[in-house]
Amino acid sequence: MSTLLLMKLFETTPNRYDRGIRLLTGGQLDNFYDRVIVHVKEGDRVLDIGCGTGALTLRAAKKRAIVKAIDINPRMLDVARAKAKKADFSQNIEFVEMGVAELGNEPDQTYDVVLCGLCLSELSKKELDFAVNEVSRILKPKGLFLVIDETRPQRFLRRLLQGFFRSIFKLFVFLFSGTTTRALKNFQDRIEKAGFEVVSFQLNKSQNLLELAARKIGINPDE
Amino acid sequence: MNRVKYVFFYLLETILRFLPLPQKTGLIKIGHPNKNSPVLVTGNYHLTVLKVLRALKGQNVFLLVANSRGINVWCAAAGGHFTFHDVISALKLSNIESLVDHREVILPQLAACGIEAKVIHQRTGWNVKWGPVHIKDFLAYLEIGQQKSIDMSIVRFPMQDRLEMSIAWASWMSAVFFFVLWIFKREAAVPAIFVVWLLTLFVFSAFPVYLPLLRPGVKKRLIFMVSFLFLALAGLGIFSLLTSHFTAHFLLFWGIISFITVLLLGGDIAGSTPFLISEFREEKGLQIEVDSKKCRGDGICMNACPLDCFILDKQKQLVIFERPEKCICCGACVVQCQFDALSYVDYKGHRVPPDFIRRHKVGFSGKWKPRY
Known part of the structure; x- marks a missing residue:
């Protein structure tokens, strides 16, 4: 799924983003989303970070969760809002144009679930560390952090192969949109350090898309 | 050594000017800033940061490099690649709030087309001040108590900027000509580089001369292209007479090369300048x-x-x-x-x-x- 990088091109035309992503991933991403969303229960307070066109937001709202969906791209949010309206979920969703840097304004222990689909790989290292710590703070005790994102394969050969394809796409995407993404590295370790316990962890066949559910246990066991 | 490094990157990135070249974001301390020192924000285009660091040598300021996707401040802000989110991210994640007592941040004026000062204030409490357009004016700006004269808020296009622009254009055009001619007409590949560079340098240095022609209400592109083609042909004619190459074939071939060059440059000469609106912008006419x-x-x-x-x-x-x-x-x-x-x-x-x-x-x- 090195091709996921190409989504940066579709982001310039949000109307075509959904179709583009489906084309790039052959529907695989949808399956991942469907699977990860089983952790969301009715009435849960959910935060969707980097909601984009609302793929995860709508799935969560469909399960009657109360969702706050944030993204920094107002045009992607427009598409998401339109989709929510069409599906008749808009009353359960609050869309806000804000980035992870503003998570500091969210009160402690507010959410049952934090969703993050293909967003963490777009953050700088600093933003990623900040985001993970903030998510840990704003989740209720035993709250769930659900992440779907690009990752670096574990096995050396696969990594080499992916690195090769990815660098070609990287150049291409960079030339056209001046942007790029960073596949997550050792993400499991990282969030365990931030006080999470990994509940489930899955990779796709080519080992470069990860689906992860982590439960907040707190860095301090007394918490 | 620093000077050598600067010249190297300056030349390299002027040649590659149309490509985004990002640099690491975050806080840079210039000199020995204290709790009252000014806080500046700039984009993370590599050459921008180098230029800002050079211009601010000897000052005591905090420089926040925000994520503008490796694009210069103006283009990034205008294109939606540099927004208030990036500035908020720089302010919130850089620890700057504990380093200074005030809450005033100076942004480059050209970022005003994309970064909403009001939103930054609402969400973070930081007041945005629009600094000068050109970083060269920054010392003067500090000296008169962070005030801007009208001159400082107007974009200029001096000879140095025009040369940079011509280098940026000439390098990629001559590279394309070189490769195409290397395949089809090898002996012309190297001379083509000279022709393209000369013509481009000429077009951009002569800018003040034909600027009045480019104002609205005149068929500007046509006049522009015909006159430069004419000049190029005249130059070729003189050159061929002097070197006794004067043949129809010679003139025709180099005339076509010059024509393509002038066409590429003149297709949107207005868009290559900071104070004329590009022909391809939808806002044209608004x-x-x-x-x-x-x-x-x-x-x-x-x-x-x-x-x-x-x-x-x-x-x-x-x-x-x-x-x-x-x-x-x-x-x-x-x-x-x-x-x-x-x-x-x-x-x-x-x-x-x-x-x-x-x-x-x-x-x-x-x-x-x-x-x-």
């Missing part, structure tokens, strides 16, 4: 309109406008769009106005509201379709 009922005359638009289009009517406490012929529809005034008093209006009177412009930035990507 005009700024001031709603006198909403305007309070606080002059934020005057502070953000890089072309000095506005004047203030002090008696009526109103801003007047006095010099529309200078406007390039960068949108800075519309985006910054706190009272939504400004908007674009097309020749039929259809209004593009400020919120739309804030959302889509410059270049509406075909989103705004007036209904006739």
